[in-house]
Amino acid sequence: MSGTATPGAVHHQPYRPVFVGEGRTALEALFPHYPTRQACLLPALWLVQEARGWIAPEAIGEVATVLGLTPAYVRGVVTFYTMYHTHPVGRHFIQVCTTTPCSICGAEEVVRALLQHTGCGELGATSPDGRFTVIEVECLGACGFATPLLIDDDFIEGVTPERVAGILQGYK
Amino acid sequence: MGYPHPSHPLERPLLSRHFGDAGARSFDGWVKRGGYQGLKKALGMTRAQVIEEVTNSGLRGRGGAGFPTGLKWSFMPREVTRPHYLVCNADESEPGTFKDREIIRWTPHQLLEGCVVAAHAIGAERIYIYIRGEFTTEYRILKTAVAEAYHGGVLGANVFGSGQRIDVVVHRGAGAYICGEETAMMNSLEGRRGNPRIKPPFPAQAGLWACPTTVNNVETLAAAAHIVREGAAWHKALCRGNPRSTGTKLFSVCGHVQRPGNYEVVMGTPMKDLIFEMCGGMPMGRRLKAVIPGGSSVPIMNAAEVEDCLLDYEGIVARGSMLGSGGMIVMDDSTDLVYQVMRLARFYAHESCAQCTQCREGTAWTVRILERILAGKGRREDLDLLLDLADNMTGKTICVLSDSCAAPVVSAIRKFPEEFEAYLSRSRAPVTVAV
Numbered sequence: 001m002s003g004t005a006t007p008g009a010v011h012h013q014p015y016r017p018v019f020v021g022e023g024r025t026a027l028e029a030l031f032p033h034y035p036t037r038q039a040c041l042l043p044a045l046w047l048v049q050e051a052r053g054w055i056a057p058e059a060i061g062e063v064a065t066v067l068g069l070t071p072a073y074v075r076g077v078v079t080f081y082t083m084y085h086t087h088p089v090g091r092h093f094i095q096v097c098t099t100t101p102c103s104i105c106g107a108e109e110v111v112r113a114l115l116q117h118t119g120c121g122e123l124g125a126t127s128p129d130g131r132f133t134v135i136e137v138e139c140l141g142a143c144g145f146a147t148p149l150l151i152d153d154d155f156i157e158g159v160t161p162e163r164v165a166g167i168l169q170g171y172k
Numbered sequence: 173m174g175y176p177h178p179s180h181p182l183e184r185p186l187l188s189r190h191f192g193d194a195g196a197r198s199f200d201g202w203v204k205r206g207g208y209q210g211l212k213k214a215l216g217m218t219r220a221q222v223i224e225e226v227t228n229s230g231l232r233g234r235g236g237a238g239f240p241t242g243l244k245w246s247f248m249p250r251e252v253t254r255p256h257y258l259v260c261n262a263d264e265s266e267p268g269t270f271k272d273r274e275i276i277r278w279t280p281h282q283l284l285e286g287c288v289v290a291a292h293a294i295g296a297e298r299i300y301i302y303i304r305g306e307f308t309t310e311y312r313i314l315k316t317a318v319a320e321a322y323h324g325g326v327l328g329a330n331v332f333g334s335g336q337r338i339d340v341v342v343h344r345g346a347g348a349y350i351c352g353e354e355t356a357m358m359n360s361l362e363g364r365r366g367n368p369r370i371k372p373p374f375p376a377q378a379g380l381w382a383c384p385t386t387v388n389n390v391e392t393l394a395a396a397a398h399i400v401r402e403g404a405a406w407h408k409a410l411c412r413g414n415p416r417s418t419g420t421k422l423f424s425v426c427g428h429v430q431r432p433g434n435y436e437v438v439m440g441t442p443m444k445d446l447i448f449e450m451c452g453g454m455p456m457g458r459r460l461k462a463v464i465p466g467g468s469s470v471p472i473m474n475a476a477e478v479e480d481c482l483l484d485y486e487g488i489v490a491r492g493s494m495l496g497s498g499g500m501i502v503m504d505d506s507t508d509l510v511y512q513v514m515r516l517a518r519f520y521a522h523e524s525c526a527q528c529t530q531c532r533e534g535t536a537w538t539v540r541i542l543e544r545i546l547a548g549k550g551r552r553e554d555l556d557l558l559l560d561l562a563d564n565m566t567g568k569t570i571c572v573l574s575d576s577c578a579a580p581v582v583s584a585i586r587k588f589p590e591e592f593e594a595y596l597s598r599s600r601a602p603v604t605v606a607v
């Protein structure tokens with residue numbers, strides 16, 4: 001549902017595998033729920049993103065190995081779904097809906113307020129302090145409560161430009 | 173009920189009765205409110221009896237297409253020689269629609285009860301609930317409810333002591349409107365890109381992992397449990413004279429009304445009652461311009477069509493649109509329809525899975541032409557071009573996303589030509605597309 005975030009600075013640290021120890025246990029807990037390993041792909045990618053904040057190229061390789069798929073196949077799936085980050089994003093990831101029902105209720109002004117107060121400047125960019133990334137997304141399924149935001153895992157409804165500064169204070 | 177507003181006397185809250193009541197969310201809370209009685213009754217019936225009850229009730233799919241639910245269930249093979257699957261479609265992403273989210277958020281056990289009733293009817297041992305990735309809170313609520321249901325003996329190896337095994341797996345999507353289309357959803361569940369599949373084969377013959385599969389919407393499943401508990405005749409009586417559209421329906425109303433929210437009414441209720449009585453009408457001093465009644469994928473209605481429209485499948489078709497998902501987008505006279513139609517087309521262009529040329533190219537070109545018109549650079553022939561494109565996008569692709577993009581465009585050009593004319597004649601100031 002979302003747009004894409006532009007690449008930020010990628011720090012070249014050695015890759016730490018996700019599926020060892022507890023990560024491995026979480027992965028194996030998925031297996032009985034599906035008749036194939038391939039079907040564990042979306043949940044496994046969620047595990048990676050929860051652990052690391054984004055899905056690095058090395059993580060694609062690791063997921064491919066543990067599920068018996070090829071990296072190219074995994075990459076093809078990752079890029080189909082807009083919620084998986086293939087670049088590092090700000091500490092807080094803000095998704096704002098601008099589809100028609102929200103648009104007619106003033107979502108564009110909320111976007112402007114967000115870009116201003118986060119210091120992101122433009123959609124998809126990360127603020128210079130690394131705190132926020134803002135993207136515009138299509139309908140969040142909360143159209144009666146325009147304008148909704150999804151900040152990380154927090155769903156916030158009825159956001160107006162005036163509320164934006166106060167809401168952002170809760171995210172350091 | 174019109175959560176977050178109190179229930180309106182014109183409503184008939186059944187599925188939404190406990191919206192706003194946090195006590196209904198837990199297993200015990202649900203049981204205390206009469207929950208799981210429908211399931212108990214269903215388990216005492218044969219598969220065929222449950223299907224017959226739901227068929228006779230007249231229940232039709234609430235996900236958008238309105239396909240008769242009992243008939244869909246009857247397509248599942250009688251003999252269970254391979255695994256049968258039920259997939260609950262909780263991907264709710266159709267612009268204007270936010271009802272399934274409320275069912276899950278307030279009454280997750282209402283949904284689980286319906287799921288298990290349906291699984292019993294179609295001979296499925298496993299249910300996948302596919303919930304859109306953005307519903308983070310609802311995902312947590314649903315996971316908790318599933319754990320409670322296992323603990324309470326509603327799920328697992330011996331459902332309510334019946335000796336029957338039924339498991340539920342909650343599967344999170346990851347951002348893709350198209351995964352709400354049932355065959356795309358099955359691909360997504362299998363760990364693939366969410367590309368819709370060519371039909372036939374239909375899911376009941378070869379669905380998930382090529383096994384017999386039924387896909388149903390959240391609201392459909394929730395209603396099924398009530399039908400089994402109260403009986404088909406009770407459900408059939410919930411209508412205002414049209415026996416082909418029965419039951420209550422949740423309408424999500426958004427846009428320019430005083431009280432947006434979810435309203436549950438008996439099929440056949442006048443659309444005007446919903447918009448002007450229950451939702452309080454337009455903001456002060458404004459007038460109704462247009463309504464998109466069934467989620468963004470259906471034709472736009474003008475004020476005259478709204479005037480005497482009845483809210484049921486046939487009633488909305490008779491007034492030039494479709495009931496769809498029941499997500500109603502209300503627009504007053506401050507709305508720039510050309511801009512909003514462009515915004516909708518952009519939604520479809522963004523969400524197209526790009527398998528079919530007509531859809532991939534057609535959605536993108538529709539956006540570009542509409543942007544050109546908005547920018548004051550439109551040509552008279554552009555309207556014909558848009559209609560021609562729309563014609564090529566309708567009925568020619570693997571799924572109906574392409575048709576869904578065409579429907580609002582064509583209807584807007586036909587019903588609101590003056591809106592386009594204002595840009596084409598340069599009498600309206602050009603709009604550069606903001607975000």
Ligand SMILES: Cc1cc2nc3c(=O)[nH]c(=O)nc-3n(C[C@H](O)[C@H](O)[C@H](O)COP(=O)(O)O)c2cc1C
Pocket residue numbers: 232233234235236237238239241261262263264265266349350351352353354355387388389390392393571572573
């Ligand atoms: C592009 C597209 C998107 C769809 N999105 C949804 C959705 O978000 N939720 C839903 O229940 N059905 C959606 N549907 C309809 C499903 O394909 C399917 O018909 C429905 O889930 C069947 O359930 P029902 O018979 O209970 O309505 C969509 C269809 C299309 C073509």
Ligand code: SF4
Pocket residue numbers: 350367368523524525526527528529531532569570571572573574
């Ligand atoms: S119509 Fe569009 S969304 Fe549907 S299968 Fe074709 S390209 Fe994909």
Ligand code: FES
Pocket residue numbers: 097098099100101102103138139140141142143144146148267268269
């Ligand atoms: S259009 Fe914004 S939440 Fe649906």
